Amino acid sequence: MIRLAVLPAFLIRSFSLAASLIAAMTLATTAPALASEDDVITPLTGEEIAQHIHALLAENDISGTAQLNLKEKHNPCPVPITVAPLFKNWKTIKVTCPANTQWRLLVRVELDDEKIAPARNTAISSSPEKTGRAAGTPRALALKRSMDKGEVILEDDVLMVPISARQGYGVFLDAGDVIGRRVRTPISAHAPIKSRQLEPKYLVEEKKPVIIAINTGGIYVEMSGISLQNGQLGEAVKVENISSGKTITGKVTGLRKISPMH
DSSP: OOOOOOOOHHHHHHHHHHHHHHHHHHHHHHSOOOOOGGGOOOOEEHHHHHHHHHHHHHHTTOOEEEESOTTOEEOOOSSOOEEEEETTEEEEEEEEETTEEEEEEEEEEEESOGGGSOOGGGSOBOOHHHHTOOTTOOEEEEESSOBOTTOBOOGGGEEEEEOOGGGOSSBOOOGGGTTTOBBSSOBOTTSBOBGGGBOOOOSBOTTSEEEEEEEETTEEEEEEEEESSOBOTTOEEEEEETTTOOEEEEEEEETTEEEEOO
């Protein structure tokens, strides 16, 4: 009969400890490294986007202010964003993420000098043979295809076409004024888009939160409010100041943003 030697208890504990250490070391060498704080992609803020836009304006000797909520958070972009004038019109800046073709933001810009804005001859358009482009010919936005009531106009749907002087009323020169808007009445392809053919574009909506932005003497202050009316860009609306409970009148200056009128 073969007798098995009985090991002392302290040796058994030592072997168990050694085995645990070996297992831990093996896991440490094979387990993937945890992501560092530098690898975490954080959302972009409106302030960061505005800084890029203002830098672009400064590079081109243009003075203006991006109309967006500086505190609002947007989807992250793993690479530097790109900013460029939409259709080379400085009133609207297109912000994109090179790593994500679905990431896009259109930002209105309030220019200090409106005379630099048009740049209409460099906008997207059909070929010169089709448009009859000529120096000094007035031009306006139109659709590449006919659209029915309820359809939403996208960036790829628009182009610039020449118009006569008699057609110059109620038309659009800035693509940012029509992109994203819903068609109210059918619009034919290559015919200038009329304001009456589109649903109103409310940047401020009734009973929805707004930012009350006050900029005086170099001091910028934002307060929360509730709009009591629908309002398009430049229109005056009634807004309730949440902190004071008072109702004020403000001018719509951007998406969900108003500036008090005195």
